[in-house]
Amino acid sequence: xxxxxxxxxxxxxxxxxxxxxxxxxxxxxxxxxxxxxxxxxxxxxxxxxxxxxxxxxxxxxxxxxxxxxxxxxxxxxxxxxxxxxxxxxxxxxxxxxxxxxxxxxxxxxxxxxxxxxxxxxxxx
Numbered sequence: 826x827x828x829x830x831x832x833x834x835x836x837x838x839x840x841x842x843x844x845x846x847x848x849x850x851x852x853x854x855x856x857x858x859x860x861x862x863x864x865x866x867x868x869x870x871x872x873x874x875x876x877x878x879x880x881x882x883x884x885x886x887x888x889x890x891x892x893x894x895x896x897x898x899x900x901x902x903x904x905x906x907x908x909x910x911x912x913x914x915x916x917x918x919x920x921x922x923x924x925x926x927x928x929x930x931x932x933x934x935x936x937x938x939x940x941x942x943x944x945x946x947x948x949x
Contacts, residue, residue: 826850826938828920833943836910842945844905846920851901854878857930858903860894861895862916869919871933874925875903883931910947917942924932 832844846858859874873894874883882894893906903920923938929935 826922826924828922828938828940830918830920830940830943833918833945834845835946835948837912838947838949840910840947841906841908843907843919844911844920844943844945845913846903846905846940847853848901848903848920848922851877851922851924853925855906855926857926857928858894858896859883859921859923859930859936860892860903860905861919861921861933861936862914863919864913864916867916871936872880872918874930874933876930878928881928881930885933907945910945912947912949914945915947916945918945919943938940 855878860872863869875894895904919942920940922938
């Protein structure tokens with residue numbers, strides 16, 4: 826499985842960005858796709874996940890109300906819409922997946938396939 830992110834960039838506080846993750850190589854129809862982030866000096870944290878079979882979405886507390894994960898199954902692509910961005914959201918954002926997941930998409934520790942990352946910088 827390969828994951829390719831796009832859509833990162835620089836934005837002022839309060840602005841929005843949409844990240845995209847194009848997946849290829851899934852063998853089964855039920856997978857998890859998710860977004861993680863890692864800020865300098867901090868551990869990587871799960872942000873959001875989605876079950877590709879039913880569209881169920883899962884969010885970390887830090888993302889609730891501002892971030893929305895979605896998918897386009899026809900394109901094997903997941904998105905992360907980020908609104909009301911804050912400087913604390915500055916990080917490298919990674920797309921991740923659990924191929925043939927069985928639906929446990931809220932288990933961020935289980936994601937085992939990673940993209941290369943895309944940088945998001947929010948200035949005050």
